[in-house]
Amino acid sequence: MSLNRRFFIKSAFASTVLPVFTGCSINPATDRASFTAFYSIKDEIELGKEEHPKILQNFGGIYNDTKLQSYVDSIGKSLVGHTEFLEYPYSFTILNTPIVNALALPAGRVYITRGLLTLANNEAEMAGVLGHELGHVNARHITERLSQGKLTKYGLMAIGLIGGAKVAPYMDVAQFGMAAYLKAFSRKQEFEADKLGVRYMSKAGYDSKAMVSFLETLKEHSALQARMMGLPAGSIDKFDFMSTHPRTVKRVEAAIKASGEHSSSSCVLARNEYLKRINHMAFGQSRGEGTIKDKKFIHSAMRFEFTVPAGFTIHNEADKVSAVHDNGSAIIFDVSERTKSYDVTSYLRKEWLENKPISHIEDYHIDGFDSSSAMSKGEMNNKKVDIRFFAIDGGEQTVFRFTQITPEHKTMAMAESLKASARSFRRISAEEAAKVKPARLYIRKTNYSDSIANLSKSLPFKDFNEDFFRVLNNMKPDERLEIGKTIKIIQ
Ligand SMILES: [Zn+2]
Structure with missing residues (x-):
């Protein structure tokens, strides 16, 4: 969560791009008919421009290190010359998030996370990821999916809310985690992206075996994450590269073979160069965004902390903190402003929930601050849910807010622990805040x-x-x- 307080995310791909019928055409990257109806190259470029700020908002923004950014950009650009669609305005951006992933928008905006760069061990491994994303772009996979209506449906996943309509955009994103961008590609699309990626990286001189070595690391990492979270072996976080780009070593090896790139001159790994470049890179959450420590979220710049109940996993996003439970419950925390000089109870009823039907209004003191909570009913993903809202007076016009969502049959069992979670909110002192130091990655012998x-x-x-x-x-x-x-x- 950054200091940027108010940002309402539009549903992904609620595009204003006017459709132009272009129908089936043979894609030069894949040599097959590609159904990209409704989207011309020009539309793709427009769409990329429109979606770019949403990606930044949802994945921690741009990582603030111009040297590292231009390094990644230069490697990306060295591959671009070997792609099929040279007319795309390609760009390469490091996202400031510990999430391990890479994604691309139609028309060549490619994103790679700081979390993924942390795990790579040489330039070729990074080039393999960028090449793979460029593969998706040139095979027009994202556009294909969009044309089939799948993406739009996913992005606009219906969440009907009785009351509290204002929180709906938050829940959409919290629950489905930018599903439109994070939906898994098909096995066939992955194979095509790998084949193209291998071609681009090999032509740029990189050893394509790095695609396999990095896949091993990504596999180990997602397996370790599951172990850390006490999840069964094989479960993969939906934000993870392994989940959005499902691949196996066997299939990647087959893609290398199928690419027809066997040149022995493509052997650059550039391990030392890469490690030198990522030396001193931030690790985990950055200071301005808050830190997750097990079940606790601490924001040292805004000086507060709270704890979520057992069973919840915290995700720190650009404009909010969300925590999700396996049983379908979710917590969303954010910071807002009162536009009028309401007390928190009036704010909750009149401004936040806009006089929608609510019940169980209770007033509290949380960490000495006036607070108010109320309940409402809603529907999420076609299931009935109870929603409890908490507004905590943050002084001046600031309001700290919790939205707690539970499937109806879980509300009773979860009630006490969720209330305790909201009541765990407290302001921290400057000394406590100073102790929270962002970690960094260092290279040494x-x-x-x-x-x-x-x-x-x-x-x-x-x-x-x-x-x-x-x-x-x-x-x-x-x-x-x-x-x-x-x-x-x-x-
Ligand atoms: Zn992929």
């Missing part, structure tokens, strides 16, 4: 006194620190630490 146990001590994953260190450095579970090896550490 190992020496004789290093051990994996020591080097991974500063990681925030407790029992999983050593496992994470191995994933970070692409080390097998039984691999021993070599002296004099360049490694990544987090401090």
Whole structure:
């Protein structure tokens, strides 16, 4: 959550682009008929322009490091010359989020997250990801999906709310996590993107085997994430690259073969160059956005914290913090402003919920601040839900807000822990805030006194620190630490 307080996200792809019928045509990248009806190249460019700010808002904005940005851009541009659609206005952006993913919009806007850059171990691995995204762009997969009406339906997933219509856009995004961009591509589309990606990276001189090595790292990382969250093996976070780009080593190897690129001159890995570039890169959440510590969310710049109940997983997004439970419950926290000089109770009834039917209005003091809560009923994803709203007076015109959603049959069981969660909200002192330091990634050479146990001590994953260190450095579970090896550490 950034300091940018008010931002209402429009449903993804609620496009104002006027459709032009272009029908089926043979795509030069895939050599097959591609159903991209309604979207011409010009439309794609418009769509990209329109969706760009939404991507930034939902994925932490642009990572503020011009040197690293221009490095990634230069690698991306070195691949672009080998693509089929040279008329697209390509751009490459690092998103300031620890989420591990990469995505692209029609017409060549490619995004790669800071979280993904953290895991890569050489330039070729990054080039492989950019190449894969350029593959989706040139095969016009996103446009294809859009033309089939699938994306639009997903993006506009119906959430009918009885009362509190104003919170609907938040819930849409919180529950489905920018579903339109994060929907998994099909196996066939992944194969095409890999084949094209291999072609682009090989022509630019990179060793295409890096696609396989990085897939191994991504696989290990998503498996570790599942273990950390106590989820069954094989479950993948929906925000993760492995979920939106489902691939297997076998299929990527087949794509390398099918690409017909066997040139022995394509062998650049550029490990040292890459590691040098990502040295000092931010790790995890950044200071202006707040930090997640297990079940606690701390915003050191805005000076507050709160805790979510057991079973919830916190996601820090650009304009809000959301926490989702496996049983379909969700918590959304955000900061808003009172436009009138209401007290919190009037604000909640008249401004936030705009006189919609509510019940169970209760007034509290939370951390000494006037607070008010009320309940309403709604529908989410065709299921009946109860919604509890909390407004906490943040002084002047600021209001801190919790929206807690529970499936009807879970409301009773969840009520106490959710109330306690809202009541855990408290302002923190300047000293407490100063203690929350954003972590950074550093590159250094190992020496004789290093051990994996020591080097991974500063990681925030407790029992999983050593496992994470191995994933970070692409080390097998039984691999021993070599002296004099360049490694990544987090401090
Ligand atoms: Zn993909």
